[in-house]
Amino acid sequence: QVHLVESGGGLVQTGGSLRLSCAASESISSIITISWHRQAPGKQRELVAVTRTVPRTTTYADFVKGRFTISRDNAKNTVYLQMNGLKPEDTADYYCYINQAGRGYWGQGTRVTVSS
Numbered sequence: 001q002v003h004l005v006e007s008g009g010g011l012v013q014t015g016g017s018l019r020l021s022c023a024a025s026e027s028i029s030s031i032i033t034i035s036w037h038r039q040a041p042g043k044q045r046e047l048v049a050v051t052r053t054v055p056r057t058t059t060y061a062d063f064v065k066g067r068f069t070i071s072r073d074n075a076k077n078t079v080y081l082q083m084n085g086l087k088p089e090d091t092a093d094y095y096c097y098i099n100q101a102g103r104g105y106w107g108q109g110t111r112v113t114v115s116s
Helices: none
Strands: 004-007 009-013 018-026 032-039 046-052 054-059 068-073 078-083 092-100 101-106 110-115
Touching: 004 092, 009 078, 018 032, 018 110, 032 068, 032 078, 032 110, 054 068, 068 092, 078 092
Parallel strands: 009 110
Antiparallel strands: 004 018, 018 078, 032 046, 032 092, 046 054, 068 078, 092 101, 092 110
């Protein structure tokens, strides 16, 4: 069973930046798809960004394109989400997700609050 631990959330002003990290308890080098999701209060969880190794692509939700960047460091078993130009509507709990051998794993989330 893989454990995921997100970190890096916090309170930031509009226009600010944060870098979220998702550390896995074991190697992620063989995991093809890793994604970040978010859930705002009273709303459904939504996909933010996806990184794939086969094919090597990244995909972003329209509402973060040009502002957020997903990346992975297989040597550190860590996935990142660099968030720039933050807006109040980005306020949410952010989660990373992996699927390993047909099982899905979520972290506990990290809270991002953007003040206006």
